Amino acid sequence: MRKSIVEPLVEALRTVLPPVGAVSLHEPCFTGNEWNYVKECLDTGWVSSVGKFVDRFEEELASFTGANCAIAVVNGTAALHVCLLLAGVLPGDEVLIPSLTFIATANAVSYCGAVPHFVDSNERTLGLDPVKLEQYLAEIVDLQAGSCYNRKTGRRIRAVVPMHTFGHPVDLDALVDVCERFCVELVEDAAESIGSYYKGKHTGNHGRLAALSFNGNKTITTGGGGAVITNDEELGRLAKHLTTTAKVPHPWKFNHDMVGFNYRLPNLNAALGCAQLEQLPRFLAAKRQLFETYHGVLRGFEGVRLMSEPEFTRSNYWLQAIILDECIADQRDIILERTNARGIMTRPCWTLMQNQPMFTECPRMETPVAQSLERRLINIPSSAILTDVAR
Template sequence: MDNVWKDIARKIHKLHQQKEILPLHEPSFIGNEKAYVMDCIEAGWVSSVGKYVDRFEEKLAEYTGVERAIAVMNGTAALHVALKLVGVKPADEVLVPSLTFVATANAVTYCGAEPHFVDVSRETLGMDPYKLDAHLQEISFMKGQNCVNKVTGNIIRAVVPMHTFGHSVDMDPLIDVCSRYNITVVEDAAESLGSFYKGKHTGNFGKVAALSFNGNKIITTGGGGAILTNDYDLADYAKHITTTAKLPHAWDYVHDDIGYNYRMPNINAALGCAQLEQIDEYLHQKRILTKKYEQIFREYPGIKLFKENNDSHSNYWLQAILLDQERYDFSKVLKELHEEKIMARPIWKPLHLLQPFADCQKSDLSITIQLQKEIINLPSSPYLGGDNSGQA
């Protein structure tokens, strides 16, 4: 096995011979980033108002096809506000995948609600609508317009499908299930800017959606996120409460709601505007990288590169391989890759196994448990697919 992974490591390093260490995902600054940020500094508008915030929101809405985008300080803040916008209240339950980054569940708890963990599909790595349907048939009943958990008596208010590594959840059957149970869909699109489901950009399928622009995402604002919605009233309310719910006035401080200091600073939005101008190039490089990884792994039995399915056009944010557990020792593979300066990582620990969420409601999570033992993410920086990279 050692020779196999040394050989694989050599081929991965050949993708970019100028890098001794290959991190999981680095940002790329190839456009107007410096010019726009310097413009902010020279104008003095670096805080939470300014022309770049407005421009970033407009361009983001245009790119994703939604009516409105509201820029905020990070993806977790975006998801927190998104859940509040759809009426998630204390003691409610929110259906989330156990196989996701912890922010998905943390945002639920910020609302005083409880995560209710459900399983994912091997075909998409995202929430499985058919297992969700079976689970709801077993554990819930309708009381008026509300879906109620038979065990806890709590209302199941919302569902948060997360588009894992940029691969879209199978949204049509999920929306059908949620419609029958009157459960509101809030998309966690943190990883899926530039991803499409049946020709429509992710973030257009729920009542509201959340994006992330962390330093390791498809585009970055340093730290940042956005709320997407096609509902103008929700958008206006989101913009209001993310700016401390302050009523417009030349000098007086009147706040008419519980607000949050969540707005994205202008200097971060300036970075985002420049990054968004380059997104097509980043996505092009990602797809080239997918082909290069596919070429590397096709000759090694027991290693499968995860690919988009027929209904999805993925941004391939993070490349993922699935290991045959009978052929390869998962922990040893990670250790050997790191020894070869390839900063691979396992998928997240399933959230139901973390101490803060140990007592939360959950469905059968057998696929989640299996995938945790199989998935490894590989270096996925855009430059690895670029013209300056070597051939494997």
């Protein structure tokens, strides 16, 4: 009979965390200029979607990520929706996304009237597996006049959307090659990966468009918020126009030249984001230190692996994750119960998209790795404030 690792694991986690009180999975850290910048918005009355902090946040975000343009929007899902529209995704198209992802990835595809097409993940990166994807597409698609078609459904496959799970970049070079071979657009769901790099280049710069998120539980937060980033300046201008109700600039007339969206980020939120960006290097250092501390106390646990950054990447370690071997996967739920009962917030991975009731009829490849990870993965407390670096 296998020995239970539950109690030793709980005790090991507790040595890293505060000895008393509840510990959240991830909480924001407001120790910089947040109060000053938000107060300036209130004092001046610039609280809506126009103001100096919106412009500043976009400029500094572009500078940090290395992108030519950053367009701040109300949340990461809105950002991804706009990215897909600008990538040419039309109603009836298919978009390849990992089954192991947050629901927003699939929802954004659905907002376009398109169909999510689910693919498997890679054990090492937790993200979309480009090797399996290439083999799969070679079996099911036809290339016609520079477009990719699913011969089983007859629908065009327009784009592929990798999601950098918990901040760990996927194998982007291999994925770019797949996209070029099969004539599909690469749109990065970089919602979780601000501060993550693949071979020295920030995530979000490997396709024409990418989406970031600044939700309250992200590495930096604007409360709610997101951004489109792109190196195509024309797409950047169009993204800003589309997210500002497609209003034609004029001192007083309300003319609009396309169906647009009221997606712009308010100045209040951008003020928070500017203050958070100032502290981002410190947050990243704190999260890396937290990973090292966890690694030190967990390395002796047989059958437990702490997720580490894949080769050729530098992860932001947004959410720390432990992965159980298959032989002890049946202890996952007990670990979740015991940790939460002890005030240590943990959670399982997301339910696979292919098992969500609204997506069960969507096309998909076989997903053995995603299904296995779903059974074995546990997120553990990951806040930057859990280390001395961010306090």
